[in-house]
Amino acid sequence: MSATTRHTGTATGTATGTATGTADLHMHTRHSDGAPTVEALLRHVVTRTSLDVIAIADHDTIAGALEAQRIVRRDGYPVEVVVGEEVSTREGHLVGLFLRERVAPGLSAAATIEAIHIQGGLAFAPHPYLRVRQKEGGPIMMLGLGDTIRELDLDGIESINATPFLGRANHRAVAYNKTRRLPALGNSDGHIPQAVGKGYTRFPGKTAGDLRAAIERGQTTAHARPYRPGELLTYLGFWLRQQGLLPRLTQPRAVRRRADVVTIAAAVAAAASRRPLQADADTLDGLRTMAARD
Numbered sequence: 577m578s579a580t581t582r583h584t585g586t587a588t589g590t591a592t593g594t595a596t597g598t599a600d601l602h603m604h605t606r607h608s609d610g611a612p613t614v615e616a617l618l619r620h621v622v623t624r625t626s627l628d629v630i631a632i633a634d635h636d637t638i639a640g641a642l643e644a645q646r647i648v649r650r651d652g653y654p655v656e657v658v659v660g661e662e663v664s665t666r667e668g669h670l671v672g673l674f675l676r677e678r679v680a681p682g683l684s685a686a687a688t689i690e691a692i693h694i695q696g697g698l699a700f701a702p703h704p705y706l707r708v709r710q711k712e713g714g715p716i717m718m719l720g721l722g723d724t725i726r727e728l729d730l731d732g733i734e735s736i737n738a739t740p741f742l743g744r745a746n747h748r749a750v751a752y753n754k755t756r757r758l759p760a761l762g763n764s765d766g767h768i769p770q771a772v773g774k775g776y777t778r779f780p781g782k783t784a785g786d787l788r789a790a791i792e793r794g795q796t797t798a799h800a801r802p803y804r805p806g807e808l809l810t811y812l813g814f815w816l817r818q819q820g821l822l823p824r825l826t827q828p829r830a831v832r833r834r835a836d837v838v839t840i841a842a843a844v845a846a847a848a849s850r851r852p853l854q855a856d857a858d859t860l861d862g863l864r865t866m867a868a869r870d
């Protein structure tokens with residue numbers, strides 16, 4: 577079954593052309609705050625998705641993306657890897673694509689975009705209307721640029737981020753883009769393999785070169801697929817371990833036993849009462865509801 581018939585969900589933007597490719601341009605590995613190794617992530621992409629192009633965009637490093645390109649060349653995987661980086665700017669996160677060199681964190685958002693453009697890359701705003709503040713010494717989380725994007729020379733906007741319970745933030749990004757009309761991108765922001773491809777971008781063509789041309793011409797569309805209950809629980813377990821509320825495991829695993837669900841539900845309640853991070857209402861309410869159901 578093709579990607580066109582297999583993927584369902586919401587979309588923003590316009591696309592043309594007969595051959596249509598799919599891309600997920602925002603995912604993480606152990607080189608930053610993701611769970612999977614680069615090898616495990618690539619195996620999932622080629623065996624469990626129909627993605628034509630991916631971008632590994634680890635926080636403040638391109639090491640994972642470069643490793644992925646080497647593995648793809650070595651093993652002949654049928655997917656193209658774009659070198660990406662989710663850069664920590666002074667105002668929030670920015671993603672650079674088609675990079676040749678790492679972009680240093682800590683610059684202003686405008687200077688970061690300039691550094692991306694100087695090396696021939698493209699810059700987009702990930703999850704622009706979500707700011708999840710981490711507790712002191714905690715893992716890197718999601719720091720959107722907010723209304724700062726109005727002043728920036730962006731090449732695209734992540735109008736769909738498929739992280740669970742980002743509905744409100746995504747709606748704000750879509751609403752803003754009705755006036756700005758930036759190329760719309762859908763991405764997973766996957767931190768576990770099961771998340772990869774849940775958000776995706778359609779574009780005319782199949783290659784990374786086609787994708788770049790589509791972004792530059794404004795011919796992309798942003799889409800999302802639903803999570804299965806077990807995938808949501810796996811993601812929830814990963815999030816709770818990141819916050820130190822569940823024991824860390826070597827690899828995230830599907831949570832199937834009643835004891836696991838009870839433990840997660842208790843940890844969600846503890847998270848809400850201890851307030852280890854300031855998340856939006858959609859996120860915390862969704863986590864409590866999901867744990868209570870299962």
